Amino acid sequence: MPDQAPAQWLSNSLIVSRYREKTPGSAKLAKEAAEVFPSGLTHDSRYLEPYALYVDRAQGAHKWDVDGNDYVDYFGGHGALLLGHNHPEVTKAVQEQIAKGSHYGASHPLEVRWAELVHEMVPSAERVRFTSSGTEATLMGVRLARAFTGRSKVLRFKMHFHGWHDHMTSGMANHFDGTPTTGVVKGVADAVVLATANDEAGTRAVIEANPDIACVIIEPTGASFGRVPVKPAFLTFLRKITKEKGIVLIFDEVVTGFRVSPGGAQAEFGITPDMTSLAKILAGGLPGGAIVGRKDILELLDFAQTKAKGVEKIQHPGTYNANPISAAAGIAALTIIKTTDANKRANASAAKLRGLLNDAIVAESVPWAAYGTFAGFHIFTNPKRRAIDPKSFDAFAADPEELKGAWSANITHKVRLGMMVNGVDINGGPGGVMSAVHTDADLERTADAFRATLKLLKDEGDIR
Numbered sequence: 001m002p003d004q005a006p007a008q009w010l011s012n013s014l015i016v017s018r019y020r021e022k023t024p025g026s027a028k029l030a031k032e033a034a035e036v037f038p039s040g041l042t043h044d045s046r047y048l049e050p051y052a053l054y055v056d057r058a059q060g061a062h063k064w065d066v067d068g069n070d071y072v073d074y075f076g077g078h079g080a081l082l083l084g085h086n087h088p089e090v091t092k093a094v095q096e097q098i099a100k101g102s103h104y105g106a107s108h109p110l111e112v113r114w115a116e117l118v119h120e121m122v123p124s125a126e127r128v129r130f131t132s133s134g135t136e137a138t139l140m141g142v143r144l145a146r147a148f149t150g151r152s153k154v155l156r157f158k159m160h161f162h163g164w165h166d167h168m169t170s171g172m173a174n175h176f177d178g179t180p181t182t183g184v185v186k187g188v189a190d191a192v193v194l195a196t197a198n199d200e201a202g203t204r205a206v207i208e209a210n211p212d213i214a215c216v217i218i219e220p221t222g223a224s225f226g227r228v229p230v231k232p233a234f235l236t237f238l239r240k241i242t243k244e245k246g247i248v249l250i251f252d253e254v255v256t257g258f259r260v261s262p263g264g265a266q267a268e269f270g271i272t273p274d275m276t277s278l279a280k281i282l283a284g285g286l287p288g289g290a291i292v293g294r295k296d297i298l299e300l301l302d303f304a305q306t307k308a309k310g311v312e313k314i315q316h317p318g319t320y321n322a323n324p325i326s327a328a329a330g331i332a333a334l335t336i337i338k339t340t341d342a343n344k345r346a347n348a349s350a351a352k353l354r355g356l357l358n359d360a361i362v363a364e365s366v367p368w369a370a371y372g373t374f375a376g377f378h379i380f381t382n383p384k385r386r387a388i389d390p391k392s393f394d395a396f397a398a399d400p401e402e403l404k405g406a407w408s409a410n411i412t413h414k415v416r417l418g419m420m421v422n423g424v425d426i427n428g429g430p431g432g433v434m435s436a437v438h439t440d441a442d443l444e445r446t447a448d449a450f451r452a453t454l455k456l457l458k459d460e461g462d463i464r
């Protein structure tokens, strides 16, 4: 579709007018929000033209907006809700804990049980340090790696996301030449080197050219949960070369942790990094994160160990580290994931949905494809209209920029709006994450909504 100015496509679209008709309460709130928030928003990925959806309540795999409309939800709390909204055991644990106090300003029993579960489930988690978010986890990961190696640089992969702190901005959505994004100092950007995932020779060359690399960090299934997928063989290569060169390997499992399998992508692929960043499912849908990893690295946070070694301890306060309510939710969620087939069910539902979406694509003769691995799905909107077979689409053979490119296009908004007017909320990839509680009826409703959306987009001339 042409990249028109929003005003143009917004006023000409039946999809947009249906969305407006269905969501007057959201429109009103968006207007109020615009007076207090930049863009009226609190998270960039909730950006939606003509305005964002305002949600009032959620249960299981569904959520309801302020106008009472029901949506099958694939935003999944930005990936935090593998067990769906308000899982009864998670809710009960939170209710019990909140009645006992929200913050003790002290160590507490739940943080110990929570860390023990992480230690038992995640292969690399010899030691655990809780943070308040995934961003804080990768921030501490970088600092630990630098302190441990005495080196300064961070090697990242283009398009991979590791939170929003200063080291993680260039080369994620833009600035692929490594120049600093606005508000970040040049010195920080210069300490980040970028490589292309799956390119072993190129990555080796970057590592050889930069003897000062402290750590390599990667989303182990690929950028944006495999929207631009990574081959497990590339992870094996990284494990080998980082070992050879004394570089700390960090898997950012903020999304994949407890989702791909109870032990995350590292357990699934049998590759153990030196450190792992965790968040989202870790805290059962409440705020929380952790940096976990080798004992000898995390010892840099240890009062006695650093003193004994005569090295400076890394400081790590954080008002909400291991907050008791997050700990209660996290213990409940991780226990269910550890002891049930929740991952298998979510993975199987996602595979089924990818098949149903491709059936709709074939039925509507649209040159798109649904793809993905584990408990997620991505929709390739094929900006260059290449000849593809949706059923055998190989994301590894596709151009990474085309896979991720839909982000900037109006089409993403329209696909989301089309799905919303048909009762489904997906993310802006476009794509989504699956829970273990989506039913077959939810999946079928999603496929019907997708087919109806494709028809609407064809009617509006957005896809031919």
Ligand SMILES: Cc1ncc(COP(=O)(O)O)c(C=O)c1O
Pocket: 078, 132, 133, 134, 135, 136, 138, 161, 162, 163, 164, 219, 252, 253, 254, 255, 279, 280, 289
């Ligand atoms: C792979 C990855 N790393 C880090 C983060 C940052 O986590 P948080 O939003 O908790 O700061 C995210 C968030 O989406 C993520 O997807």
